[in-house]
Amino acid sequence: xxxxxxxxxxxGFAIMAVIYAIFCLGLNVHWGYTGLFNxxxxxFFALGAYTSALLTTASPDPLMFEDYVFGGDLPAxxxxxxxxxxxxxxxxxxxxALVCGVVALFIGFLTLRLREDYLAxxxxxxxxxxxxxxxxxxxxxxGSKGLYRIPKFLGDLVSPQxxxxxxxxxxxxxxxxxxxxxxxxxxxxxxxxxxAIREDELTTQASGKNVFNFKLQSFxxxxxxxxxxxxxxxxxxxxxxxxxxxxxxxxxxxxxxxMVGGSGNNKGAILGAFVVWGIWTGTxxxxxxxxxPNLRYVMTGxxxxxxxxxxxxxxxxxxxxxxxxxxxxxxxxxxxT
Amino acid sequence: xxxxxxxxxxxxxxxxxxxxxxxxxLILLILGFFSIIKLELMVNGLxxxxxxxxxxxxxxxxxxxxxxxxxxxxxxxxxGAYIALFLLxxxxxxxxxxxxxxxxxTFGYPVFIAxxxxxxxxxxxxxxxxxxxYRRLRRRGVSKVLLAMTSLGLAIALRGAVQVIWGxxxxxxxxxxxxxxxxxxxxxxxxxxxFIGAMTIVLVVVLYLFLTRTRIGKAMRATSDNMxxxxxxxxxxxxxIKWTWALSAGxxxxxxxxxxxxxxxxxxxxxxxxLILLFASVILGGIGNLYGALVGALIIGVAAEVxxxxxxxxxxxxxxxVIMIAxxxxxxxxxxxxxx
Amino acid sequence: xxxxxxxxxxxxxxxxxxxxxxxxxIEEGHVVTIIGPNGSGKSTLLKAIFGLIKPKKGQVLxxxxxxxxxxxxxxxxxxxxxxxxxxxxxxxxxxxxxxxxGAFIRTDDFRQRLEEMYLLFPDLAGxxxxxxxxxxxxxxxxxxxARALMLDPALLLLDEPSAxxxxxxxxxxxxxxxxxxxxxxxxxxxxxxxxxALKLSSWGYVLASGRNQLEDRGENLLNNPDxxxxxxxx
Numbered sequence: 001x002x003x004x005x006x007x008x009x010x011x012g013f014a015i016m017a018v019i020y021a022i023f024c025l026g027l028n029v030h031w032g033y034t035g036l037f038n039x040x041x042x043x044f045f046a047l048g049a050y051t052s053a054l055l056t057t058a059s060p061d062p063l064m065f066e067d068y069v070f071g072g073d074l075p076a077x078x079x080x081x082x083x084x085x086x087x088x089x090x091x092x093x094x095x096x097a098l099v100c101g102v103v104a105l106f107i108g109f110l111t112l113r114l115r116e117d118y119l120a121x122x123x124x125x126x127x128x129x130x131x132x133x134x135x136x137x138x139x140x141x142x143g144s145k146g147l148y149r150i151p152k153f154l155g156d157l158v159s160p161q162x163x164x165x166x167x168x169x170x171x172x173x174x175x176x177x178x179x180x181x182x183x184x185x186x187x188x189x190x191x192x193x194x195x196a197i198r199e200d201e202l203t204t205q206a207s208g209k210n211v212f213n214f215k216l217q218s219f220x221x222x223x224x225x226x227x228x229x230x231x232x233x234x235x236x237x238x239x240x241x242x243x244x245x246x247x248x249x250x251x252x253x254x255x256x257x258x259m260v261g262g263s264g265n266n267k268g269a270i271l272g273a274f275v276v277w278g279i280w281t282g283t284x285x286x287x288x289x290x291x292x293p294n295l296r297y298v299m300t301g302x303x304x305x306x307x308x309x310x311x312x313x314x315x316x317x318x319x320x321x322x323x324x325x326x327x328x329x330x331x332x333x334x335x336x337t
Numbered sequence: 338x339x340x341x342x343x344x345x346x347x348x349x350x351x352x353x354x355x356x357x358x359x360x361x362x363l364i365l366l367i368l369g370f371f372s373i374i375k376l377e378l379m380v381n382g383l384x385x386x387x388x389x390x391x392x393x394x395x396x397x398x399x400x401x402x403x404x405x406x407x408x409x410x411x412x413x414x415x416x417g418a419y420i421a422l423f424l425l426x427x428x429x430x431x432x433x434x435x436x437x438x439x440x441x442x443t444f445g446y447p448v449f450i451a452x453x454x455x456x457x458x459x460x461x462x463x464x465x466x467x468x469x470x471y472r473r474l475r476r477r478g479v480s481k482v483l484l485a486m487t488s489l490g491l492a493i494a495l496r497g498a499v500q501v502i503w504g505x506x507x508x509x510x511x512x513x514x515x516x517x518x519x520x521x522x523x524x525x526x527x528x529x530x531x532f533i534g535a536m537t538i539v540l541v542v543v544l545y546l547f548l549t550r551t552r553i554g555k556a557m558r559a560t561s562d563n564m565x566x567x568x569x570x571x572x573x574x575x576x577x578i579k580w581t582w583a584l585s586a587g588x589x590x591x592x593x594x595x596x597x598x599x600x601x602x603x604x605x606x607x608x609x610x611x612l613i614l615l616f617a618s619v620i621l622g623g624i625g626n627l628y629g630a631l632v633g634a635l636i637i638g639v640a641a642e643v644x645x646x647x648x649x650x651x652x653x654x655x656x657x658x659v660i661m662i663a664x665x666x667x668x669x670x671x672x673x674x675x676x677x
Numbered sequence: 678x679x680x681x682x683x684x685x686x687x688x689x690x691x692x693x694x695x696x697x698x699x700x701x702x703i704e705e706g707h708v709v710t711i712i713g714p715n716g717s718g719k720s721t722l723l724k725a726i727f728g729l730i731k732p733k734k735g736q737v738l739x740x741x742x743x744x745x746x747x748x749x750x751x752x753x754x755x756x757x758x759x760x761x762x763x764x765x766x767x768x769x770x771x772x773x774x775x776x777x778x779g780a781f782i783r784t785d786d787f788r789q790r791l792e793e794m795y796l797l798f799p800d801l802a803g804x805x806x807x808x809x810x811x812x813x814x815x816x817x818x819x820x821x822x823a824r825a826l827m828l829d830p831a832l833l834l835l836d837e838p839s840a841x842x843x844x845x846x847x848x849x850x851x852x853x854x855x856x857x858x859x860x861x862x863x864x865x866x867x868x869x870x871x872x873x874a875l876k877l878s879s880w881g882y883v884l885a886s887g888r889n890q891l892e893d894r895g896e897n898l899l900n901n902p903d904x905x906x907x908x909x910x911x
Contacts, residue, residue, distance in 0.1 A: 037482045039408070039489060110665045115624070116482050117406035118665065121616045125658035128613055136649050247609075252493050255486075294505070297497025304490030308483065309473060552781070555770065559778045562767040565729060569761065570824065571753040571782035 011164045017277040018171045019232050023254045024261065024269035025175075025182050026225030032263035032318070033186055034218040035198035037116060040123030042250035043130045044223050047103060048096035048230020049240045050134060053147045055092040056235075089153045093174075093231045100227030101220045108219040113212055119219075127251065135242040146241025153235050171232055175270070178225055182266055185221070194218050248297060253280065256300045259307040262314025271316060276303070363636070377524045378643045384530040386638020387537035388595045392611060393618035393630040394544070395588035401561040401625040402581040403471070405481035409492035410589055410615060412499075415608030417459045417590025418597040419499050424451035425510050438513030441528035444598060445511060452594055456587040463586030464579050466491065472575070492609065499605045508603045533595045540591065541631065544584070548627075553580055561625070613654050614641065617661035623671025632672065636660070678741055680705045680832055680863050681726070681757070686735035688725040695721040697887045698735065701865075703832065703880070708854075708864045710895065712871040712908050713884035719867040720762060722884070723834050726865075727759045728752045740831070754782055758825035762836040762867075765821035768810030772801050775809050775820055779827030787827065794823040797856070815846035822853060832863045839870045851877065872909050875899045883908065 023041060030036040107126055111118040134141055141147055158166050185191050193214050196204040205211045234240050244250070253276060261272020283299070284291050307314060392414055399407040429435065429447045436445030470491065474484060517525040548554040560567040560577045568574050596611065597603045618637045622629020640660055641653040648656070664671065679702040689695040695718045703709040711719050725732045728749045737745045739755055749759070767775050776794060780787040795802035798819045804812070809820055818838055825833055838854065839847045851873050858864050858877070868874035875881050878895035883904060891904065898904050 035480075035482060037485060110662060114665070114669050117485055118620070118669075120406060120408070120482075120485060121613075121620065122662070122665070125613050125617070125654075125661060129655045129658050132651050132655055136651050248493070252489070255489070259486075292501060294497055294500035297500060298494050299497070301490045301492070301494025301497055305470065305487060305494065308487050308490065309470065552777075555774055555777060556781060558770060559767045559774075562769050563764050565749075566761065566765060566767065567778070568749040569727065569729070569753065569759050570778050571750050571828075572778070573750050 008164065011168055013277070013281060015164065015168050015171055015236055017274045018168070018175050019229055019236060020254060020257060020277055021270040021273035022171075022175055022178060022229035022232065023226055024258045024273045025178055025266060026222040026229065027254055027258050028263060028266060028269045029182060029185075029218055029222035029225065031258065032265070032269070033191065033198065034194045034215060034222075035116070036112075036215060036219055036222070037120040038123045038219075038222070039120050039251060039255075040125070040127030041226060041254050042245045042247050043123065043127030044100045044103070044226035045230040045233070045250040046127070046130050046134060046240075046242075046245040047100050048227035049234035049244070050141055050147070050230075051096040051099045051227070052089075052092040052231030053150045053234045053240050054141060055095055056088050057147055057150050089151075089235070093228055096227040096231035097224035098227070100223040100230075104220045104223030105216070108216045112215045112219065127245075127247065131242050131245050134245075141240075144242060146239060146244075148239045150234050150238040150240070152238070167236060171236075174228065174232065178228070179266055179270070182225070186266075190214070190217075248300065252300050252304075253277075256303045256307075258314075259304050260314055262316040262318065264318030265314070265316045268314050268316035272314065275315070279303075374643050375523075375646055377526075378646055379639055380524055380526060381530060382639035382642030383635060384526075384534050384638070385599065385642050386635035387534050388592050388599055389611065389614050389618055389638050390631045390634035391537060391540065391588050391592035391595065392615045393622075393634045394541070394627055395585040395592065396615050396619055397622075397625055397627050397630040398581055398585040398588075400619065401627075402557065402564075402578060403475075403484070404625075405484040406488070406616070407585075408485055408488040408612065409495060410488075410585075411608035411610070411612035412492045412495040413459060413463065413586050413589035413608065414593035414596065414611065415499055415603075415605060416462070416495055416593070417455050417586075418593035418603050418607065419503055419605075420458050420590070421448075421451045421455040421594045421597070422503070422508055422510060422603055424454055426508070430511075435511070437511040438515065441515055441518075442532055443512040443515050443527075443529055443601070448510070448594075448598075452591065455590045455594060459586040459590035460583035463582040467578065467582050472578075496605055496609060503605070505605060509601055510597060510603075512601065529598050533599060536591075536595070540588070544588075544627075547584075553577070557581060610654065613661075614638075614657045617657040617664075620661050621664045621671060623673040626671065626673050629671055629673040679703060679738075680707075680740060681865065682736075682738040683722070683726060684736045684738075686722065686725050686732050686737070688721060688730055688732040688735075690721075690730065694733070695887050696725060696732075699884065699887065699889055700735075701882050701889075701892075703863055703865055705831070706858070706861055706863050707880065708858050708866060708878045708895075710866045710868055710871070710874040710878040710881045711884055712868060712874070712881060712898075713890070714908070716886075717884040718887040719884055720836050721887075723759065723836050723865070723867055727757075727834060753828065756828075756830050757832040757834065758828055758830040759834040760821045760825045760836060760838065762840055766809045766812070766817050766824065768808065770809055771806050772809055772812070772820060773805040775824050776827055779824035783828065790827055790829065794826060797826075797853070798823050814842055815850070818842060818846075818850055819853065822857070826857065826862070830862060832865065833857065834865045834867075836867050837869055838866070839868065839873070847873065872899065875909075 023045070026044075027038065027041060030038045103126065107119070107122050111122045135144055137143065152163060153167060153170055186194070193204065193209050196209070197211050197214060201211055237244075257272040257276040258269055259272070260276055261270070262268030279299070280296060283296060289295070392410065395413075396407060396410045399405070399410070425447055429450060434447050434450060436447055437443065439445045439448075470487060471484065474487060515528055517527050518531070519525055548558055556567065556572045557577050557580060559570070560572060560574050564574055567577070593608060596607060600607070614637055615634075618633035619630050620633070621636060622631070622633030637657050637660060641656050644652060644656045682702045684700045685698045686696050686700070687694065687698055699718065699722055701709070701711065701722070711722065713719050721730070724730045726737055728744075728747050728751070731746045735745070736743060739757060742755070744752055744755055753759075767778060770778065773791075776791055780790065795805075800816050801820055801823060809817070812820060822835075822838070835854065839850050842850060847870060854864060854866070855877055866874050866878065875895045875898055881893060881895045881898045882889060883891040883898070891898070891901075893901065899909070
């Protein structure tokens with residue numbers, strides 16, 4: 001591989017790592033800052049990707065899309081073509097976040113009042129259901145064949161061989177904006193309530209905060225970020241099908257990234273995305289059975305276990321924002337006499 | 338983990354009026370749909386429900402004693418089924434123990450050797466995992482959400498291990514195709530299903546007797562009620578936890594083997610796919626409640642099977658999920674209401 | 678030699694230290710009461726004695742043997758039993774099963790002891806097969822006592838046995854405690870209802886902020902004007 005090939009490879013690698021970093025930010029809002037156990041990231045991933053793809057992909061060719069009737073030329077149908085596809089890209093991105101937010105509202109409303117593990121089960125169920133619906137309802141998004149020819153963002157601005165650089169700049173910018181947004185939110189009084197809920201829900205409730213509302217807001221916020229991640233993925237790979245949203249690549253790996261990087265730390269979330277994606281893509285260059293894709297399953301699982309057992313804080317543990325005097329450690333809350 | 342937690346989850350509650358009401362309602366529902374629904378689907382749904390019930394009960398045992406969602410339970414089922422595959426397909430034939438098509442069944446007598454061995458193997462694996470992983474975290478006093486997270490990591494690793502060892506192909510236990518039983522009203526039942534149903538009834542009765550008649554079983558329920566008080570009474574709760582893992586993993590292995598017989602195939606993802614159905618049953622019946630898990634599983638099994646009359650069979654999971662959501666909307670604590 | 682001798686116990690939950698060096702002693706067959714304001718560490722002391730929390734420093738001697746930091750399931754085999762303040766029964770088990778769990782470590786035939794308990798607590802006798810969760814507050818407290826007595830311990834640790842009971846029930850609980858003591862069981866009592874408790878006690882300790890404040894004969898504490906003003910409600 002020559003130099004330009006290597007640079008091209010690294011650019012492609014970085015785009016995916018940045019997209020995963022966006023998911024990690026969303027998951028960090030859920031788990032790292034509020035303690036919400038979402039194991040259905042794949043569902044929000046799929047919803048974000050499909051929403052954006054359906055809104056931007058041009059009118060389908062009836063020869064290639066057999067039963068597919070919905071979406072595609074929606075902008076044209078609404079007479080918005082003059083906005084240009086690139087403005088549509090942003091509207092589609094917002095729509096992806098919105099759809100995920102609405103689904104999160106529904107799931108959260110049902111489960112966030114109950115024991116915390118109900119949320120896990122419900123997110124797992126919705127992710128599987130979304131995948132199965134997209135797989136079997138061919139009218140919706142072409143079923144198992146998936147959607148392809150998803151348009152490039154600012155596709156005509158640069159020549160195709162330089163497109164990846166442009167897209168990398170775009171995803172990095174969006175990651176940066178989201179990072180600032182999450183950081184601001186977490187350091188605000190709102191974010192401090194979230195952390196209080198994570199540390200000790202009963203006390204937070206007792207101090208007059210509506211814990212359910214805060215949890216719901218956090219869940220919707222994180223899910224919206226995941227929707228944006230899904231949309232960015234769709235415009236990067238420019239092809240989505242239900243197999244893309246297998247729990248391994250769309251849920252478990254993101255968990256491994258956050259756990260490795262350090263939950264409760266946004267820099268850690270981004271670092272974890274790069275490290276784990278590096279390990280993940282790196283193993284294909286290993287010799288013999290080590291490059292067996294199935295081994296990556298074992299590795300992802302063991303990585304999560306190892307972090308929990310050996311380094312619960314991850315590589316970068318949580319930044320302490322509160323003063324050291326008022327610091328309490330999680331798990332020491334029981335002071336009954 | 339020092340303070341006594343006022344947890345009143347009932348591992349085995351007394352049968353009360355609400356149960357009879359629900360049971361009666363169920364029967365009415367079934368009778369009401371008599372003319373609309375294919376009876377065959379309903380009957381075979383009960384057998385699927387039996388398999389789900391074994392898995393759901395095994396999940397409920399962990400919930401009852403350790404109080405967290407054990408997400409690796411589906412993959413315990415998968416691993417149990419594959420251990421039986423290794424025994425039936427490789428080890429036992431080498432020892433000259435081979436056969437298929439015993440009587441009306443597709444499988445042969447070696448299943449009766451392989452099943453107990455798979456149960457023992459899974460029990461040992463589960464205890465091993467507890468000692469190496471879960472016990473450490475318990476001692477650290479981590480939250481139940483982190484325990485569930487750990488079990489997710491374990492689930493991924495176990496499924497990966499199955500894929501590394503056996504590959505992603507589908508397998509079958511040695512089998513001979515057999516005639517289905519023809520009943521009146523056009524019901525056809527594979528004889529294997531009757532075996533699965535009968536074995537499930539036996540296992541549930543044995544489990545019930547174990548939990549209500551034996552010293553260890555009662556101590557298990559006591560531990561589920563209040564772990565600190567159990568320790569204060571002299572019960573070695575670490576031993577009880579080992580018993581719980583052994584029982585739970587044994588039941589999961591049985592469910593896995595039955596599922597492999599029921600579907601006539603093994604897939605590395607089979608247990609994970611069933612996990613949502615297991616949790617739907619547990620939530621429907623009320624978390625930590627064994628009767629609830631049993632009844633919930635039968636409802637989920639029948640509903641999932643009956644739905645195939647109108648829907649693509651792939652939607653079974655979606656149906657289970659919708660029922661679970663409906664249950665959360667109407668009775669968040671499950672049909673048999675569990676206080677927590 | 679004291680039956681139980683606790684010296685300079687330092688203990689707490691996680692990083693939070695509650696007891697900063699408490700010492701108490703109780704002789705065979707006696708009733709000793711520990712009183713003190715909320716948060717003074719009374720319950721924590723019982724938990725530390727029984728191994729539910731591990732003391733960081735100090736020593737617990739029972740019948741001359743060191744039991745410091747032993748797990749509760751081991752401590753109970755040495756002949757002392759503990760009744761926690763709340764959640765002190767197994768609600769989903771039947772009353773009979775609750776008593777069986779009390780005798781969990783006994784390998785001999787404990788049926789006679791079971792009948793003795795039903796004689797001592799006749800309220801329970803009629804409801805052997807009922808779930809303990811269906812009992813009233815007073816009956817629960819009786820069951821909790823009966824469960825702990827199944828082992829016929831030399832020492833019983835009671836954490837606020839009258840807490841949350843209807844006033845009419847409080848008297849009968851103390852009556853039972855006195856009866857249990859008369860049968861030869863030493864009792865270490867932690868009580869909010871200090872006046873009643875001190876009346877039964879041969880010795881009393883006052884804890885404050887995790888330290889020994891005062892100790893004296895039960896009646897002396899009752900008659901001590903400072904104690905009366907601070908801890909006995911005037």
